Amino acid sequence: MSNEFIKLFELIISASLINNFVFTRFLGLCIFFGVSKKMETAVGMSITFTSVMMISAAISWVVFTKVLVPLEITFLEIIVFIGVIAGLVQASDTIMKKISPGLYYKLGIYLALISTNCIILAVPLINAGEKYTFIQSLAFGLGSGLGFALALIIMASIREKLELAEVPVPFRGLPMAFVVTGLIALAFTGFSGLITL
Amino acid sequence: MSSNSTSLKELFLNGIIKENTIFKLALSLCPSIAVTNNLKNGIFMGLAVLFVQTMVNITISLMRKAIQPKVRLPIFMLVISGWVTITQMMMAAFVPDVYAKVGLYIALIVAFASILARAEMFASKNSIMPSMADGLGMGVGFLFALTAISFFRELVGKGTLTLPTGLATQHVFTFVNTKPLLIMVLPAGGFLAVGILMAAFNWLDTKYLKKGAHASH
Numbered sequence: 001m002s003n004e005f006i007k008l009f010e011l012i013i014s015a016s017l018i019n020n021f022v023f024t025r026f027l028g029l030c031i032f033f034g035v036s037k038k039m040e041t042a043v044g045m046s047i048t049f050t051s052v053m054m055i056s057a058a059i060s061w062v063v064f065t066k067v068l069v070p071l072e073i074t075f076l077e078i079i080v081f082i083g084v085i086a087g088l089v090q091a092s093d094t095i096m097k098k099i100s101p102g103l104y105y106k107l108g109i110y111l112a113l114i115s116t117n118c119i120i121l122a123v124p125l126i127n128a129g130e131k132y133t134f135i136q137s138l139a140f141g142l143g144s145g146l147g148f149a150l151a152l153i154i155m156a157s158i159r160e161k162l163e164l165a166e167v168p169v170p171f172r173g174l175p176m177a178f179v180v181t182g183l184i185a186l187a188f189t190g191f192s193g194l195i196t197l
Numbered sequence: 198m199s200s201n202s203t204s205l206k207e208l209f210l211n212g213i214i215k216e217n218t219i220f221k222l223a224l225s226l227c228p229s230i231a232v233t234n235n236l237k238n239g240i241f242m243g244l245a246v247l248f249v250q251t252m253v254n255i256t257i258s259l260m261r262k263a264i265q266p267k268v269r270l271p272i273f274m275l276v277i278s279g280w281v282t283i284t285q286m287m288m289a290a291f292v293p294d295v296y297a298k299v300g301l302y303i304a305l306i307v308a309f310a311s312i313l314a315r316a317e318m319f320a321s322k323n324s325i326m327p328s329m330a331d332g333l334g335m336g337v338g339f340l341f342a343l344t345a346i347s348f349f350r351e352l353v354g355k356g357t358l359t360l361p362t363g364l365a366t367q368h369v370f371t372f373v374n375t376k377p378l379l380i381m382v383l384p385a386g387g388f389l390a391v392g393i394l395m396a397a398f399n400w401l402d403t404k405y406l407k408k409g410a411h412a413s414h
Contacts, residue, residue: 023384023385024384025231026226026227026228026230026231026384026387027227027231027305028227029226029227029230030224030225030226030227030310033226075282075286076282078278078281078282078285078304078307079275079278079279079282082274082278082307082308083271083274083275086270086271086274117308118227118305118308118309120308121304121305121307121308122301122305125301125304125305126301129301168396169403170396170397170399170400170403171392171396171399174392174395175392175393175395175396175399176392177392178388178389178391178392178395179388179389179392179393181388181392182385182386182387182388182389182392183385185384185385185388186380186383186385188385189383189384189385
């Protein structure tokens, strides 16, 4: 039992630090560069993101193992997962608007952005590919969400400072953000080999 | 957005230079870094996107009168994921060695903002020929960007260039036997390479293209 618990912990650490989605798998870059300009938006995005990620990991796991595998139509996984995610995002949008307008006012715009994000789709696809169990899928979703949050917050705090720095004209804006990300990614390479799964 | 006045050629060129997906709009960045440490992978990824973008544009344009505006986004997503599934299966069948490396990123073409954006902004409002030209232009622009990035990274990082000579064959040109700047083929180097190329693109733009009347940004 405790052995299993350690396995889950390892899964979370590896998904968030070693195989960090942004720095080693290069996913979700559009959102990463889009919302990392300000700390406040970065934090809002991280919260929305991690929760949607876990819920969608759970629902897609159920759909995949209970519907797609028994019917032997796993080749339809992309269409089904994108459908599940789009539906989920739409539903949480409506529910949030009804139950908590204050929260909706703060996080609503991020919700709309999420459905075109590749990480959200990558998590169910990787879960299905690696044949994770239900709990493992949840742990993987949580780890990936935390990793993305970490990346966003690091980047936002650097970019707020970067506003004041003097950058050569052709590098202003995105090119500089890319170079900075490259340097952070280099630091993250140091995490590889932290845990061998 | 009126397409009557602009010729097909202009539509085609628009996607390659003025609205280049990666260097100008900074959309669909994930594969531009993930698969570009090898020229061959970069080229095949670019071809896959070119195919999906063109076919999606044609399909949406054909269906544009039948689509209810209220449910258009789910329908676009369905069309896109259908074409992506087809591409994924074709690549798995014909180029299995490339597919083994870039498979996940092929599946994620579904979530490309650029493809959805072209369907929404262009193909759903225009007839087939302009939509096709627009899709081809966007796709070729993407292919060009991926080729440029992977050319740069493989040459500087490994001193070699891997060119596909057929579906299953390839030829590796070796220029230097040492590994000049290994960091460029590592994950972190991808970000640096894109940053540097983007800056170069900006610089060329301000130096040579800005002399015309238009001013982008």
